[in-house]
Amino acid sequence: SSELTQDPAVSVALGQTVRITCQGDSLRNYYATWYQQKPRQAPLLVIYAQDNRPSGIPDRFSGSSSGNTASLTITGAQAEDEADYYCNSRDSSGSRVVFGGGTKLTVL
């Protein structure tokens, strides 16, 4: 079982704001990283070091963290944001990587 827990599915109306969460004890010590994966594509890094966006990622994507929970927020969700979203982090030992189970985002 994954040491990072995500809701399996979330939906959002077009143009509205959605928050996707990731829970795990290791997040008290290590930042979460977030990936977007569309069908038949490799994952794409969208947030790293908790709240940093790589070049080319729209600013409607943001990250935050509190305690053992990291969040990915999409402000003004677009149809093209419909995808699976995964969080990951180091585990509590710091020497291995764990992924959350993924959240399927549907944009209505």
Place this chain on the structure above:
Amino acid sequence: QLQLQESGPGLVKPSETLSLTCTVSGGSISSSSYYWGWIRQPPGKGLEWIGSIYYSGSTFYNPSLKSRVTIFGDTSKNQFSLKLSSVTAADTAVYYCARGAYNLANFDYWGQGTLVTVSS
């Protein structure tokens, strides 16, 4: 622009060893502070980290796979490779190689992935 490309057999027999290579272009696997990792995704399921190799050669493995996994680099070819022994049908997955930037878990560049099926 950094690019990663997986290569290797798409079909492996049960009990045999899965071998994949990731060829890196546009950057060096010897570059300081980068990790080079393997991640897999069974059909219809989530991502699973297999392991990573640091630019210095240190390796990190998923404990659940550690007894069967070896990751090694070839700086002369700018490649890193994965060997997974004693495979079963449960090892059927899309295998991705990726770069970890300054952090074991920050995978910023990914290969396109390659499907490996374990079947007789």
